[in-house]
Amino acid sequence: DPELIAEGEGVFRKCSACHQVGDGARNRSGPTLNRVLGHPAGAVDGFRYSPALIEAAEGGLVWTEDELAAFLAAPKEYLPKTKMTFRGLASDDEIDAVIAYLRSVGE
């Protein structure tokens, strides 16, 4: 849905202080998010994840839509010791939109 993707691109401004996507994306304070949907957590080369995220990844965490939605709603509740210092997205609409956007940049 192109409209939802466009809305999600707007929501992604809240993420882009820390995350890049697209051609030439680099790790910043957060990892690049190309092809995050449907892929294992903690897998971006060269990014230094928190022990909490590494543990979740070793436990088999995959960023399905449901897992990502739960994480983005409340990062510190989902993964208490994550180093993602982001309070979370307030609405399900924003979450759905940013997930649609992330899917559009690679699955």
Ligand code: HEM
């Ligand atoms: C990790 C998404 C906002 C900093 C992650 C991961 C995702 C994600 C999917 C896990 C990546 C992986 O497993 O490879 C998002 C989205 C955001 C957002 C969609 C906006 C809605 C932010 C902001 C910051 C940030 C604003 C910085 C203040 C980080 C850091 C990690 C991370 C440091 C690594 C976490 C750890 O190792 O515990 N983010 N993020 N993120 N993000 Fe974000």
